[in-house]
Amino acid sequence: MRKCNSMFIGLLFAGLLSPLASHGKQMEAKSDIQALASSPQWLTTKVYIEGAPEVDVKEKYPGVVGISMWDPGRNRYEFFYTDTGLSKYDNGGGGYFLVTGDKTTHILVPDQGAVRTVVRRLEKLDNEEFTYSREVPRDMVDANAPVRIYVVHAPYKGPLKTSMSH
Template sequence: MRKLTATFAGLFFAGLLGAQSSHATPVEPEVDIRALASSPQWLTTKVYIEGEPQNDVKAKYPGVVGISMWEPQRNRYEFFYTDTGRSKHPDGGGGYFMVTGDKQTHILVPDLGPHRTIVRRLEKLDNTEFTYSREVPRDMVATNPPVRIYVVHAPYSGPIKTQMSN
């Protein structure tokens, strides 16, 4: 009995000492959707094509550029033009959003407009950056082959103040 107790005690202490090192793969920090609420407005700062992060192509993808507002409490979003602050809601730029349980997919369900659902891959989301990617036709020309674009946003603190329609 004494030998068994000593064996268990030895295994217990070995486990405590060995617990500090791990063979597990480090995990990336999880996306926290509440980070969208850390700024009342987000501004598109860059758009680039996969594999070409040094080339900003915002001018070729104006439909994804703007100021956005997110309300994680209600899962509502709305987009606005950067020059006037006018809402894009009537054209599909407002509605509901959700993030899948694995926190890798960001889905938009517009209230109005020609699009029904827009599925985007969530690349980064924290208090300083919100980046998603999605496949679209190159230069947003329907007959062009698809490319994956990355759309980068940062908290906006400029002069244009926006307010959600709903």
């Protein structure tokens, strides 16, 4: 019993002498996630395959092309078609999202649809560009080998006005 008391007093004393400052990584004053709110709408401007950034392959990956809206305050997102402005919500194009604390992963959790979670590598996120990458089957054909695509977005300034439905 005396040994336990001595150890407890020693640990308490060591705790009192150690500095109270955190040794963890300090977060930036403005989180990158707030950059999503810097534009009411984001437009897919380019899709390319890893190793070939000069070749735009948007036509082969229409499922990732569109206008998107992000609400960091509620962690909600919704996607829209670029030609009509109609929502993709009923086909998995809306739900919750988060950016991990290390700001390297962007995760989507759709409210509806066959896919329940989409994990994307966050490549760049600021007020002018939002780029993520993820592995998908080449040309979005399930039988094809996977490739890493990069999906680039810029603030949308076109005529279509969208609004989040959920």
